[in-house]
Amino acid sequence: xxxxxxxxxxxxxxEQVVFCQDKxxxxxxxxxxxxxxxxxxxxxxxxxxxxxxxxxxxxVLRLSRGMxxxxxxxxxxxxxxxxxxxxxxxxxxxxxxxxxxxRYVESLNGRYIIAEDVGTNxxxxxxxxLETDYVTGSTARAGASGNxxxxxxxxxxxxxxxxxxxxxxxxxxxxxxxxxxxxxxxAYDLCQLINQEGGHLVxxxxxxxxxxxxxRDFDAKAVGxxxxxxxxxxxxxxxxxxxxxNDETIPQLKVKAICGSAxxxxxxxxxxxxxxxxxEILYAPDFIVNSGGVINVADELSGYDEERATVKVKAIxxxxxxxxxxxxxxxxxxxxxANHLAEQRIAQMLNVRRTFLQTGKSAICKR
Ligand SMILES: NC(=O)C1=CN([C@@H]2O[C@H](COP(=O)(O)OP(=O)(O)OC[C@H]3O[C@@H](n4cnc5c(N)ncnc54)[C@H](O)[C@@H]3O)[C@@H](O)[C@H]2O)C=CC1
Ligand SMILES: O=C(O)CCC(=O)C(=O)O
Numbered sequence: 001x002x003x004x005x006x007x008x009x010x011x012x013x014x015e016q017v018v019f020c021q022d023k024x025x026x027x028x029x030x031x032x033x034x035x036x037x038x039x040x041x042x043x044x045x046x047x048x049x050x051x052x053x054x055x056x057x058x059x060v061l062r063l064s065r066g067m068x069x070x071x072x073x074x075x076x077x078x079x080x081x082x083x084x085x086x087x088x089x090x091x092x093x094x095x096x097x098x099x100x101x102x103r104y105v106e107s108l109n110g111r112y113i114i115a116e117d118v119g120t121n122x123x124x125x126x127x128x129x130l131e132t133d134y135v136t137g138s139t140a141r142a143g144a145s146g147n148x149x150x151x152x153x154x155x156x157x158x159x160x161x162x163x164x165x166x167x168x169x170x171x172x173x174x175x176x177x178x179x180x181x182x183x184x185x186x187a188y189d190l191c192q193l194i195n196q197e198g199g200h201l202v203x204x205x206x207x208x209x210x211x212x213x214x215x216r217d218f219d220a221k222a223v224g225x226x227x228x229x230x231x232x233x234x235x236x237x238x239x240x241x242x243x244x245x246n247d248e249t250i251p252q253l254k255v256k257a258i259c260g261s262a263x264x265x266x267x268x269x270x271x272x273x274x275x276x277x278x279x280e281i282l283y284a285p286d287f288i289v290n291s292g293g294v295i296n297v298a299d300e301l302s303g304y305d306e307e308r309a310t311v312k313v314k315a316i317x318x319x320x321x322x323x324x325x326x327x328x329x330x331x332x333x334x335x336x337x338a339n340h341l342a343e344q345r346i347a348q349m350l351n352v353r354r355t356f357l358q359t360g361k362s363a364i365c366k367r
Contacts, residue, residue: 020104025096032064034080041081043067044117070287072342089119102131136297148293153189155292162320174198179233182240183210204228243267259284273335285338
């Protein structure tokens with residue numbers, strides 16, 4: 001590994017990285033806590049057959065930092081963290097593996113709260129709950145919120161409507177063509193919402209079954225995995241994995257806007273957001289668009305109320321509008337505007353905390 005860990009941690013301002021190994025269950029995991037200024041770090045656990053340990057480490061560092069920004073911009077009183085388990089979610093899962101992971105989460109004593117991400121689900125969280133209370137998104141107890149994907153999809157839908165309003169002057173998706181990459185948990189529900197509103201879907205996935213389901217249920221048109229970038233559409237919606245907006249793909253785009261659920265869509269945030277802006281393609285920043293899932297699971301920390309969580313998720317519409325306004329007012333890219341929003345809130349709350357209080361009052365105290 002030619003990566004120097006403490007240097008990486010220092011550059012990205014990470015608080016803590018924990019390597020977890022349990023030989024009996026086969027667990028190899030990394031937990032990254034990026035920033036806990038606003039509260040305990042909350043973020044999902046990705047299970048993925050990473051090609052190297054360095055790739056896993058890079059992913060968890062990138063994703064945990066993203067959670068700090070996402071949680072701050074969403075107005076949540078929680079910090080940013082994430083975890084990865086190195087393994088194949090189709091073949092390597094077991095009760096023991098997730099219980100071993102749960103014990104590592106417990107050992108952090110509330111500094112990190114786990115949830116699901118790509119490759120893990122609410123049933124895995126149920127096994128984690130057997131070892132720790134610091135888990136959200138399970139179905140294991142009263143007040144647990146379960147699978148966050150439907151709420152993530154709802155948030156993407158509202159972000160997409162606000163994006164459509166910004167570009168086309170009307171927030172309706174009726175008659176609009178949306179090109180969707182990746183048809184997993186989030187995108188299936190998103191396709192349903194778009195279809196219900198009369199939008200047209202052009203879709204792709206590496207999984208044929210996922211494609212067939214959406215073609216059958218929502219009258220979508222399927223294209224090849226590489227063709228999706230060149231589809232003539234109103235909005236491109238990346239809902240698979242990260243770094244899909246890069247030097248090769250951006251010049252192929254024939255859309256006026258991008259709004260999707262995938263984390264870390266821009267391969268190089270600064271350069272590629274500038275390039276999109278030069279091409280007059282409006283980029284709806286990923287961590288604002290996809291914050292519905294974490295807004296939903298974080299609601300558990302105050303005693304889960306689905307109605308309240310839904311109201312907060314729908315408010316992504318206004319939040320997106322605010323980001324577009326900041327970008328226009330300050331003549332910066334939308335990615336920069338979203339970052340400013342998050343960074344300003346963290347700086348302001350750090351300042352508020354200068355006043356001494358006898359007892360701490362954090363999100364987790366309210367459980
Ligand atoms: N599930 C949630 O609540 C949240 C998800 N996200 C992000 O949204 C994205 C999607 O999440 P989920 O739907 O939960 O994941 P998922 O694993 O259910 O779906 C991902 C889909 O993308 C497909 N895919 C993978 N590589 C592809 C490629 N090169 N081209 C086309 N399709 C490809 C997969 O076959 C799969 O169907 C991920 O980036 C995730 O981190 C972000 C916030 C919350
Ligand atoms: O939605 C979740 O399960 C937790 C939040 C998260 O990991 C994410 O938003 O990427």
